[in-house]
Amino acid sequence: MNIIKNVVFFILFSAFCFPTTSFADTAGKDGIWTEKCRIRYIPLKDPKAAGYMVIHNDGAEDRTVVAVTTDQAKGVMMHEMVMEGAMAKMVHLLELPIPSKGTVELKSGGIHLMFMKLNPNLKFGETIQLNLAFKNGEKVTVDAKIVSIREDREMYREE
Numbered sequence: 001m002n003i004i005k006n007v008v009f010f011i012l013f014s015a016f017c018f019p020t021t022s023f024a025d026t027a028g029k030d031g032i033w034t035e036k037c038r039i040r041y042i043p044l045k046d047p048k049a050a051g052y053m054v055i056h057n058d059g060a061e062d063r064t065v066v067a068v069t070t071d072q073a074k075g076v077m078m079h080e081m082v083m084e085g086a087m088a089k090m091v092h093l094l095e096l097p098i099p100s101k102g103t104v105e106l107k108s109g110g111i112h113l114m115f116m117k118l119n120p121n122l123k124f125g126e127t128i129q130l131n132l133a134f135k136n137g138e139k140v141t142v143d144a145k146i147v148s149i150r151e152d153r154e155m156y157r158e159e
């Protein structure tokens, strides 16, 4: 009798402590999906790298990206290029809203990711993982390909 009680207790306890939904594989499941994820990489001693992608939100609720991280860089910032008169200025974004049924494109000259101290040993064609953290606590992991300026221009730009 006690054993059964303990088993039942354990099952309930497990259900509460280990939610059945894993945050790691939510891509696509709850409406957020991405395409054209790439990092335009300039292999200098202090590599220059900007991240671009298209983020879709097919869900019924607005979503907001609050952070992007990767184990391949010291930091990732969300930036937006804005014109002030004739001067282009970089604005640091703390939040990136993705409206319900909407799409936001991160691209050169607009909203983009900026990588601080990206791993200098990365090679063109390699893929690294980026973790998008949302305001509601969810996380979506996406694969981003390391591309050259030329590949970015020839393969990903439509204008």
Ligand SMILES: [Cu+2]
Residues within 6 Å of the ligand: 079, 080, 090, 112, 113, 114
């Ligand atoms: Cu920037």
